[in-house]
Amino acid sequence: MKAFLIKLSLIKFSLGWRWLLIGLCLVIGLVLIGLCVGSAGFETGLVDPRIVWEIRLPRTLGAWAAGALLGLAGALAQGLFRNPLADPYLLGSASGASLGVALALAAVGVRQAHFWFHLGLTGAAFVGALSAVWLTLVLSRGVAQTLRLLLSGVVVGVVLGAATQGVLWVAPESLQTLQAFILGSTAFVGWSAVWMMLGVGLPCIAVAVLLSKFLDGLSLGDDTAMSLGLRVVPLRWTLLAVLALCTATAVSQTGLIAFVGLAAPHLVRALVKTTHRLGLVLSSLAGGILLLAADILARGLIAPQELPVGILTAVLGGLYLLWLMHQGAMRLETGS
């Protein structure tokens, strides 16, 4: 025990840990700002505490939690597939969620479809996303070959997307609601959504950090990973399940928010070179910060009107990535 404590006190605060601290401070700062931004823009005066407690606080925390789930899922996707262009939706979960929501909306008037009605849009999106990933895994017949997985994901995405269009053609009145879902929205995130996201997110990140060494080993290739004693297939199944769960949870609460899952790991890699143990946590944090900042801007810029948050995540994340590329700090390909 003593040795452990001595070791703890001697931890060199490496760059990674320093960024973690900075990130946490940033989160706290953004949460405080988020509590002050409402339908009248940024206001520091006295507001009805019920507004703050029941609307602003859960929405702020929820936006951060959804972004954190997406950031973690993005980092997992990029690590599992060894591809810097991977995002959480690459196994078809986006199309699956859209189809679930479209079916739920189309079934509103249909009395026989009570199951969908009671599931609600949230449940329909969650079930849709997970079903799509399951379909991808079935199509690719296991997780042994990453290329086959990626191709299956593309196929499932396209087919389910077409099915969604088909449902819309039959029930065109659901178009506007479905489009709102596809753009993504943090408008109605309440406490139940926050508990749900934290309840899924915390165990997921614990499992992911536990298996972070596997992701590091995987980066050297499947053969090398196997030779180092890592059981590639069962570990890949586990992390894919974590990826699917995180993505489905985020998507069911806030819709299809683009770019957060893709950009967060890149931002982390541009700032610090670290192994996955810290990298996954930092990606999660970065994703949360990105979405929370976008949500605050979405509510604050043209208050009391709102901008779609998905547009702002793309603008924020995209501009920062462009700036980094301009700086030459990023290497998307290995150089000699």
Place this chain on the structure above:
Amino acid sequence: MVTQVKGHWLGAGLLCLSWWLPGVAMAVALSVTDDRGEILSFERAPQRIVSLLPSLTETVCALGECQRLVGVDRYSNFPAVVQRLPKLGGGMDPSIEAVVALRPDVVLMARSASGVDQLINLGVKVLVLEPKTEADLKRVWLTLGQLLQVNNAPGVWQSMEADVAAVANAMPASAKGQRVYFEVSPGPYAASEASFMGQNLARLGFKNIVPAQWGPFPKLNPEFVVRANPDLILVGEGSAEALRQRPGWSTLRALREQRVCVFTPAQADVLVRPSPRRAEAARLILDCWARLERPPS
């Protein structure tokens, strides 16, 4: 009104010119101006009409010329007779081939629809009309009335106005100044004072919590609705149940006191669409208010 007068003069002028210009086969009988400011000339009133906007379909039928419609878009559903007509795709993305195959004398479509130029290039006469406000609707009514050579179109309009005014007068005094929130779709997208139904509500004496300067259908921060605490909420039945679950909305007086008007999709059509069924829309709201005001038996 002004453009119609100009159109008349232009038509008369062209008529005179036609006596002098060789090569003009027939005299021009009538011409109308559409939303783009284009002037379309017709030898005679068009007999075969394609309508690619539900509000225009309803206007044509309300003018009594339903039989001239040969094709409509997918979303045109009133009156019931038009449901038997060939469907030509969505209003925003119609099937150009199907439209041309019907050999229409004129195609009525929205400005925001695609295919306007294609149809014109194929030699089809396109009249671009997109009513969004009451003023728009009156202009469209009179334009179509002139195009279809309907007698007494202005007169019918006046009687429709009278119907709406009658409903407005029938509204009890308790409704005056009541603050209302009309949610068009979850988002939440609200209908402001600038929208068609917003204008209807204003006619009936309600005050909209969403002012006109934010556009007709702004996407709102749900917190705004909570803070505005409207007296009456109007919403479609798809979203009605979920309202109470929204964070912070259980405190809304309108939800606690059940002062919510829930509309079926058919009723929502009547309310939202800028169509001649304004009196019916007003009556829907009157009925709902009366139901809410009735003391529980």
Place this chain on the structure above:
Amino acid sequence: MSPKPLTDALQAQGLSVHLGPKTAQNEVLHSVSLNVPAARWTSVVGPNGAGKSTLLKCLAGLLPFQGSVLWDDRPLATWTAKSRASHLAWLGQNQEGAPDLRVWDVVMLGRLPHQGWLSHDSDQDSAEVEQALRATQAWDWRERALGQLSAGERQRVLLARALAVQAAVLLMDEPLANLDPPHQMDWLHLVRSLVAQGRTVVSVLHEIPMALCADELVVMKEGRVVHQGQTADPKTHLALEAVFEDRIQVRSVQGQWVTLAKP
């Protein structure tokens, strides 16, 4: 020549491998049998497509095969994953990936077989990593990202990763890729010192003159082992010349075996 050791580090008996469905055309190794002596450096040579890499992967237990592979006279199946990982280190061909990991972290991955899931890097781990990096002259770049290095530098780092495992057996597939001659010589000295420590090294080498520095040679052609024997043995030289269709000659120059191309 030193006397033959008493045990074999690796044995293969009746090894057959199919790529894809089990048809005659897909058979890459045809019932291969060989013994890899312990504490010796064995090199596998042969023309392209002879199945050298496939053989090495089977010996490392990375490919499904028919037949049997024995490590220290015990079948592969009786070894647990962890014991396998700490006993045998593998360095593959054309290693990809990890452009954003630091050199230090990459080499530390070699210590995975000795670590638990959550354990921090112990002092011994750090010492081994340092030793491996110094042995491959890569110590100065330990803070750089792998993607920032040249191909040759990266190869040395990956070699250090394999060394860090401190395994009794090292299997290396084309370890000299992208290495310039001075560093190839460094590798040679490294292998000799590993063997002197009692470890077994098996390499697949394209560079025949380098392969001729090994203790034992396994000559392969078209999925079969044509000859296995000591490098100095003239029969080995004849076999080598034969698989390359007599287009090379093996000669001794200044005490070293070299190949000369036949005009």
